[in-house]
Structures are given as C-alpha cells and as structure tokens.
Amino acid sequence: QKEVEQNSGPLSVPEGAIASLNCTYSDRGSQSFFWYRQYSGKSPELIMSIYSNGDKEDGRFTAQLNKASQYVSLLIRDSQPSDSATYLCAVTHGSSNTGKLIFGQGTTLQVKP
Amino acid sequence: KAGVTQTPRYLIKTRGQQVTLSCSPISGHRSVSWYQQTPGQGLQFLFEYFSETQRNKGNFPGRFSGRQFSNSRSEMNVSTLELGDSALYLCASSLGSNTGELFFGEGSRLTVL
Numbered sequence: 001q002k003e004v005e006q007n008s009g010p011l012s013v014p015e016g017a018i019a020s021l022n023c024t025y026s027d028r029g030s031q032s033f034f035w036y037r038q039y040s041g042k043s044p045e046l047i048m049s050i051y052s053n054g055d056k057e058d059g060r061f062t063a064q065l066n067k068a069s070q071y072v073s074l075l076i077r078d079s080q081p082s083d084s085a086t087y088l089c090a091v092t093h094g095s096s097n098t099g100k101l102i103f104g105q106g107t108t109l110q111v112k113p
Numbered sequence: 114k115a116g117v118t119q120t121p122r123y124l125i126k127t128r129g130q131q132v133t134l135s136c137s138p139i140s141g142h143r144s145v146s147w148y149q150q151t152p153g154q155g156l157q158f159l160f161e162y163f164s165e166t167q168r169n170k171g172n173f174p175g176r177f178s179g180r181q182f183s184n185s186r187s188e189m190n191v192s193t194l195e196l197g198d199s200a201l202y203l204c205a206s207s208l209g210s211n212t213g214e215l216f217f218g219e220g221s222r223l224t225v226l
C-alpha cells in the first residue's frame with residue numbers, strides 16, 4: 001500500500017463546475033496535510049494547508065480533512081481552464097512537522113471550456 | 114522578493130560521473146529540502162537541512178549527499194551517477210523549522226547518459 005494515494009485521473013470537468021480531488025494516507029500519526037498544484041513543466045506550488053479536522057476555505061478552494069478516515073480532499077469551485085494542472089496531495093512524515101513530506105502521485109485535472 | 118533559485122537548470126552527465134546542484138532559498142528561509150521527481154516514482158524526499166544541520170534523510174543511497182551553508186544556501190551532490198538518477202531535482206525552502214509549507218525552485222533537470 002502506498003503511503004499517500006490519489007486517483008491519477010485525468011479528472012475532466014466542464015468550466016464552472018466543481019472539481020473534487022481525493023487523497024488517502026496510511027500513517028495515522030501524520031498531522032499536517034497539503035495540496036500542491038503543478039502545471040506541466042513547472043514546479044509545485046502550495047495552494048492549501050490543513051491541520052485539523054473539518055473544512056478550510058480559501059477563495060474557490062476548500063480543503064477537507066478527516067483524520068479518522070485518513071482522508072483529505074480538495075474542492076475547486078467554479079473551475080476555470082487555468083485550473084488545469086496536476087494536484088499533489090502531501091502529508092508530513094509521522095507526527096513531525098518538517099519539510100519531509102510524503103507526496104501522492106498526483107491527480108491530473110482537465111477543465112474544459 | 115526573489116524565489117528559490119536553483120542552478121544549473123539543465124545538465125547532462127555520463128554514468129560514473131558526479132554532479133553538484135545548488136540552491137539559494139528565499140531570503141529569510143532557513144530550512145531547505147531536496148526532492149527528486151520522476152514520472153514513475155513521483156516526488157520523493159531526499160533530505161532536509163535547517164541551520165546547517167541535516168534534520169531528515171530519505172531512502173536514497175549514500176551516493177546522494179548534501180550540505181547547507183551558514184547563509185542557508187544548500188548544495189546536493191550525487192556521485193557515481195547511474196542512468197536511474199535521471200530526474201528533476203527540486204529544492205524547496207520554508208520559513209521556519211516546523212513547517213511543511215514549502216516553496217519550490219524551478220528545479221535542476223539531470224540527464225544521465
């Protein structure tokens with residue numbers, strides 16, 4: 001079992017729809033969770049971090065965390081073609097909160113005009 | 114504010130050679146992490162440095178090494194290169210000692226022939 005699992009996609013949604021990206025992790029000790037976006041040929045950029053159970057909203061993005069189910073999700077409302085990218089879920093290694101992150105393989109999102 | 118700067122951006126080496134990659138973090142950031150990204154394995158953690166000390170190390174052979182200088186700049190070295198070392202090597206910096214909120218550089222793309 002991989003430590004962080006994501007559906008590789010591609011996930012295709014029409015412009016203006018809600019895109020839902022999901023991630024599960026295996027280490028119950030993980031305390032911090034992140035979503036990074038990576039455009040083709042570019043480096044990853046942090047778009048959301050979440051540390052406690054529940055929802056965290058930032059503009060069109062909402063991160064959801066359920067530690068009991070070891071599940072993290074990212075919702076993108078009013079999806080735009082510019083949101084087309086690979087979305088990487090990352091969790092901290094164990095209970096430490098350092099730069100050592102375990103990344104999923106990423107979900108490719110395609111937003112069709 | 115300048116971002117994370119990595120040099121060189123592209124390089125080609127042959128098997129058995131060694132390579133040194135350089136990373137200058139965002140001004141004020143004291144933590145530097147290195148990741149290897151390949152199509153098959155995704156993003157994998159190499160090591161992390163904070164205040165010139167290696168805090169974490171990933172599951173890579175001893176051929177991979179790194180260091181951090183007093184000005185927070187970091188280098189990583191790969192000796193006795195193998196074909197499988199061909200990858201994008203990403204450096205990321207973070208503000209504090211206790212965060213997984215990483216800012217990535219553009220990466221150094223290494224091709225081993």
